[in-house]
Every structure is written in C-alpha cells, then in structure tokens.
Amino acid sequence: MSKRRLSGWGLQLFFVGPVLLFFTVIMVIPFFLGMYYSLTDWNGVAGTVNWVGLANFKTIFTNDPDFWSSFWFTTRFTLVGIVLTNVVGFFLAYFLTKALKLRNILRTIFFMPNVIGGLLLGFIWQFIFIKGFSTMYDVTGWSFFGLPWLGDSVTGFWGITIVFIWQTAGYLMVVYISSLTNVPTEIMEAAEIDGANRWQMLRSIIVPLIMPAVTICLFLAISWAFKMFDLNLSLTKGGPFKSTESVAMNVYAEAFQNNRYGLGTAKAMLFFVIVAIITIVQVALTKKKEVEA
C-alpha cells in the first residue's frame, strides 16, 4: 500500500509537476505579488517599496481623468465592437453554410486577416487610412473617404472599429459555421413546411439553437475588445490626445513610461476585477438562453 502511494505521488509529480511549476511562477505568484504592489508606491526599482494602503486606488478614483477616459473609450469600443463583429461574423457564417460554389475559398478569405497579428494589421491599415482612402476619395469623390481618418477622436474610434471587425469577424464566422452545421435539418424542414419565412426561421429556430456559439463568440469578442493593445498601438498610438487610448495601454504607460509601478499594478488589479465581472455576468446571462434541440 505505502509503495503504491509513493508511486502515485511520483506520477503526480511527473505528470502535473512541470506544468504546475510554470503556471505558478508565471501566473500565480505575479498575481498575488500584484495585489501586494498595488498597495505600495513601488517605482520599479527594487528595494524601495513603501506600503501606502489604498492610496493608489484613491488616486485612480479621484484624480486620474486619463484612466477614466481610457476606460470610457474601451467600454464604448467594446460595446460597438462586439455587436458589429458578431453580426458580421454571424451573417458571413449564415451565407457561407449555404451551398455556394465558392464557399471554401470565401471562408478562407474572410478568415485570413485573423492569422496576422494586431500590430501588423494596424500598420497595414495606417497606410490604407492615410493613402488608400485619400486615393479613393480622389477617384470616387465620396466624402466617406475624405474624412480625417485617425486624425480626430471620432474617426479614430471608427477607424479602430473597422479594423477590429475586419480582423475578428472571420474567427467568429468559423465558430458560428461549426454551430450552424449542427442545427438539425429536420427542424428546419419542418418549419419550412409550416410556412415559416426566412426571418422567422432565423429568429425563432436558428438563433436559439446556436446560443452556445453566441455565448462563446460574445465571450471572445468581449475579451479581445476589452484587452485591446496591439491594434491601438500601431494604428493610432492611442491618439490624437489619448482619445483612442485603451485601458491596457493606460496600464502599460503608467508602469513602463511613468515608472509608477505601484499605481500601474493598482490599475491592473482594477482592470482584472472589471474584466472578470463582465465576462462572468455575460456567460451567466447568455447561458440561460441556451436551449436543447
């Protein structure tokens, strides 16, 4: 018996040990260390860490308009971004599950932007917004192309939104496709015989049946949009005048540019709490709407 126990622990150590070690060192310890640093005035230089209690949080809540403006930008962006990217992703999937001849090529095209990292996508689009759009304006004369893209806070917001949709809609499309192909055809046929039109079928049959995919896609879109960093960095650098600065960028700047690590970790902890609450509430809400076929 004791010999078997020992070998049990040996196996546990062999199989679980390595992954647990990396996880602990890289995620668990920094997380708890972060809780501690958020209550200090640490400036990033080891040795000078003073306990300041909740002072950092007081600063954030009373005297940090930049953080709240980045928070407001991120919230607006997340709301608009998740709706549009899910609508586009869903409709791409909806049409690309029909018996189109070019179905596979089209799916590949829509997914392609997603394999390129946000940083490079941002640079590509910087060129499109600056040069491509101005050429299109010369050719077509449409005022849409003549707007000061990335040049002011409103067009900057929509510019990032356009790129975000372009990047993520294809990924959500893949998830929606895999869910749509699992909708039983008998139910669809039965509804058709009962005289349901396309809109009724979509609203009353397809959408309720693919709610698990909606849960996942909303979850993905929220976490991408809320944690956005690369895209802003390369597209607008958060400008003009920090109007497109995301929370993730604000946290980064506080720590690594202003060298206020204590305040930065406090913001990071607040960020974590907000992300956790939003995702848990969203998953709980949409899970409720899931039905069995």
Add this chain to the structure above:
Amino acid sequence: MQKRYSGRLFATEIIMVIVALLFLSPFYFLLVNSVKTFGEIMSNSASWPTAFQWSNFTKAWELTRFPQAFTNSLVITVISVVILALLSAMGAYRMVRANTLFNRLLFFLFIAAMVIPFQSIMIPLMRIVNELGVNNSKLGLIITYLGLGAPMSLFLFHGFVKSIPLEIEEAATVDGCTSIGVFFRMVLPMLRPMIMTVVVLNCLWIWNDYLLPSLILQRPHMRTIPLATFSFFGEYTKQWDIALPALVLGITPIIAFFLMLQRYIVEGIAAGSVKG
C-alpha cells in the same frame, strides 16, 4: 437537404464575392504599393505599378534584418508550442485519470486563471523574470509562454482526455506497460486531434505576440517579427516604399503557414471554441 443551385443562391454567391473582394482590398493596396517608387505611391496608391521596384524588398529585407527576426520568431514559437503541448497534455491526463480532490481544485485554479488579463500580471511578472535572471533571453520568453499558455491548453486537453475510453489503457497495463509508458505509447497518439488544435492556437498567439517580447527582449538582435516591424516603423515613419515591403515580409510566413495548414487551423478553432 440537397437543393438545386437556384437563382437566389447565385445572387448570394455574387454578393459574397463582392464582400470578399472588399475584405481583400487592404491586401491589394499593400501588395501593389510595396513594389512602387515613393513618388508613385504618393501620386496614385490604387493603380497597378508602372514598373516593379523589387529593390524595395531588398532594402526592407536588410533594414529589418529579416532573416534574423524570422529565425528568432521561429525558434521561440516552435520550442514554446511543442513543450506547452506536451506538458499540458501530461498535466491534463493525470488530472482526469487521478480524480482526487487536489487535482479537482488544481483544475479549477487553472480555469479561473483564464479570466486574468495579461496586463494584470505583467508588471510583477517582469520583476520575477528579472529575479530569475532570464530577462533579455529567449529562454525567459519561452518559460513565460509556458506559464501563460498552460490554462487554455490544459483545459482543451482535459475535455478531450475525458472522452478517451479507459479500457485501452487498462489492457496496456495488463500487458505490462508502465503508467508512463501507457501515456506516451497509447494516450499521446490518441490525443493527436487535440494536439493539433493546441499547437495551432498557440502558434498563432505566440508568433503574433508583441507586448510580452517587447518587455522581455530588449536587444535588437533578439527581435521577433512583430518587434522588428515595430521598431522599424519608429525609424522609417511614412517611408512607405520600404515600410510596405517590410509589412509584406512580416505577414508572408504566417499567411503561408495558414494556407498550408488551413484545414487544421479552422478545425482547431472550431474544436477549441466549443470547449471554451
């Protein structure tokens, strides 16, 4: 529900092709302008190039030190992804097969950690990387990816191991296979579909990651492709005749990877999301 190819489907097809062309248009602008002179980019960015300036690419290749950046990205991605897949498969296997309270709590801890945004831990993480003395090294970056990627990878394997019947392993044990042997000889090959998923998802993430390498790798010769591109843009702002070929070079490897392994990538994402 096999239907005739109707007029309605044809109309849908046409509309989708137009939407797809719209989706592709940024790539068109990128490609045609990467082989134009600066003057021609400025005068008309939509036209086909009058003469192909391949020298743009030679310049971008040298200025970004592309071979070096490519090698760095490749080494970091491949090593991280392989070890990550192996270690999380092992961990998940044990957690499913030895269903103790400890393992259930551990699994819950891994899942809970998936909610933590990277920005929330990055500041103390840099301190730890410094303390371990692995800052400014590929090793440090790889170790960090192993930790950050563990929750998601482990979660995916966990769900998959559950669906593997125990009988095969019992039979192997009866035949005299050791517990470790059972895993490597029997279970690991059966995990192949999920290994593909985990590898693909982690490849896309690690290859494209900018923030973490920018924090850990400070020296120019260690730069990965996103880092090289970023510092390049800082230096050559608006010099589109070298910036655009640099971008083309930057996206080519991952696009090639995608087109080659398309089926696995799409299946992997579908499989991964159902679990997520």
